[in-house]
Amino acid sequence: MRLFVALVPPAEAVDELWGATERLRGQARPGLRWTRPEQWHLTLAFLAEVDDPTRADLCTRLERVAARAAPLSLELGAGGRFGDRVLWARVRGDTDRLRKLAASVRAAARRVKLPVEDRPYRPHLTLARANGTADLRPAVTGLANFEGSPWTASELHLVRSRLAAGPGRTSLYDSVERWPLSAER
Secondary structure: OOOEEEEEEOOOHHHHHHHHHHHHHHOOOOOOEEOOOOOEEEEEEEEEOOOOHHHHHHHHHHHHHHHOOOOEEEEEEEEEEEEEEEEEEEEEHHHHHHHHHHHHHHHHHHHHOOOOOOOOOEEEEEEEOOOOOOOOOOHHHHOOOOOOOOEEEEEEEEEEEEEOOOOOOOOEEEEEEEEEEOOOO
């Protein structure tokens, strides 16, 4: 299975951000593909292909990571971009603790011999992907004043990614395991 580990914002936070992007989505932007709001998440670690025995070991370790982490107070905010490829929403709140959680998740993956990207964690929620020809600056400007309401991230999700059949071949995400963030603050 192709897997990643993530936090999933509640429906209220998703609805708020989806509403803030409505005007932007209504504007013609060739080369820009919006992600579906029901699939929005904060990725902590990409794991690629994972076999069943490794997944079982990983799940044991992720359960421990979640048990040692307290729920996080987060909010979604203004837009940003990674070059001309990805439009995203900023994540604010307990971002230091979020970075530590991402580091613990990555360490758990390394302990079961899964390759994990070795780059700084940048908390964000991907809104759209571009083919490199779209100018994302107007969309970033359009989201400059967005300030979402605070929400609590209380579960760690192990998510399967698979390609949908048919034209466009978008990715579909399903939580295959989840664990409560249960440590006291």
